[in-house]
Amino acid sequence: MTIDVNDGTREWLLALADDKHLMGQQHAEWIGVTPFLEEDLAFCSIGQDELGHAALLYELLVGDDDAAIDSLAFDRGAGDYRSCHLVEMATDNWSTAFARHWLFDAADRCRWELVADSALVPLADLAARVEREEVFHRLHAERMLDVLMNDPDAARRLQRAVAQLAPLVHGLFEPAAGESAAIEAGAATGPFADQWSGFVAEVETRVGPVDWGDPPEQRARTQRSADWQPLMSRMREVIDLDVSATW
Amino acid sequence: MHTYEVFLKKDGRDEYRHAGALDAANDDLALVLARESYLRRAEGDRLWLVRRSNLIIGDPAFVAPNANKAHRHHDGGAVAARRKSLRTQKANEQ
Numbered sequence: 001m002t003i004d005v006n007d008g009t010r011e012w013l014l015a016l017a018d019d020k021h022l023m024g025q026q027h028a029e030w031i032g033v034t035p036f037l038e039e040d041l042a043f044c045s046i047g048q049d050e051l052g053h054a055a056l057l058y059e060l061l062v063g064d065d066d067a068a069i070d071s072l073a074f075d076r077g078a079g080d081y082r083s084c085h086l087v088e089m090a091t092d093n094w095s096t097a098f099a100r101h102w103l104f105d106a107a108d109r110c111r112w113e114l115v116a117d118s119a120l121v122p123l124a125d126l127a128a129r130v131e132r133e134e135v136f137h138r139l140h141a142e143r144m145l146d147v148l149m150n151d152p153d154a155a156r157r158l159q160r161a162v163a164q165l166a167p168l169v170h171g172l173f174e175p176a177a178g179e180s181a182a183i184e185a186g187a188a189t190g191p192f193a194d195q196w197s198g199f200v201a202e203v204e205t206r207v208g209p210v211d212w213g214d215p216p217e218q219r220a221r222t223q224r225s226a227d228w229q230p231l232m233s234r235m236r237e238v239i240d241l242d243v244s245a246t247w
Numbered sequence: 248m249h250t251y252e253v254f255l256k257k258d259g260r261d262e263y264r265h266a267g268a269l270d271a272a273n274d275d276l277a278l279v280l281a282r283e284s285y286l287r288r289a290e291g292d293r294l295w296l297v298r299r300s301n302l303i304i305g306d307p308a309f310v311a312p313n314a315n316k317a318h319r320h321h322d323g324g325a326v327a328a329r330r331k332s333l334r335t336q337k338a339n340e341q
């Protein structure tokens with residue numbers, strides 16, 4: 001189902017969708033290389049869910065034509081994406097990847113709460129569906145944290161990873177331009193930034209005080225980080241073999 | 248890490264069936280990982296996890312010797328053969 005939205009709402013939803021899309025891709029790239037088989041399956045399942053959520057959000061914007069969804073997902077110019085730098089960041093460090101999964105899902109929960117009672121009924125319905133799956137993502141992260149924070153070496157690595165990611169997580173809370181128009185239209189029920197202090201308290205309860213630093217320069221999410229282009233090339237690897245092919 | 252045996256059951260009258268095993272650091276995590284490893288495609292509605300260390304295991308030397316007691320296999324073969332023989336005998340007498 002497509003929804004008719006103003007430009008601000010469209011930007012807001014693109015930010016949500018692009019974050020989900022790139023996060024799903026990053027998680028999926030861990031297939032075969034996580035520390036143990038069970039975690040491999042769990043992490044990739046979570047990635048698959050994220051990609052599914054992104055596809056449903058893109059569908060809200062362009063309808064259920066697969067080619068249109070693919071085009072929105074893969075064919076925009078760099079400046080037209082609205083992802084944050086956290087989900088663009090490349091890492092081959094498992095503690096960083098795991099910490100990002102935890103922090104992203106906790107932050108994303110705050111964001112989806114803003115559309116749970118959206119005046120756009122299809123969006124509110126989607127929020128309910130997404131939450132049914134996200135509950136298990138958060139459960140996975142939380143139960144892993146219980147174990148890892150009880151082990152001094154693992155806890156140290158995790159705290160290091162959180163410290164490294166903190167400014168980028170700060171950047172996740174930067175909305176795309178037009179958030180006020182999305183709120184005025186009733187698409188979102190409040191500004192994302194209002195969720196920040198609650199999120200910080202939740203994280204620091206688990207890992208202690210964090211120096212969140214300054215968010216990276218994202219210019220209302222129009223500026224890509226250095227890791228974006230290589231990530232997009234990996235995502236487009238098969239498409240780019242023959243862009244005219246029909247799948 | 249502990250090893251857990253995974254049992255699944257569809258709701259209704261089906262019995263629990265052994266689906267496989269997994270390794271996890273504790274019971275809570277075992278539940279989460281079992282869900283992702285064995286229930287991704289809704290293979291069951293119910294889940295049992297048993298720590299392998301809690302299984303009571305029969306030694307093969309204790310279990311195997313009953314394998315050669317054909318008389319305990321109630322396939323009715325011996326009775327059927329006897330009845331057939333009696334029928335044949337009776338027919339021959341007439």
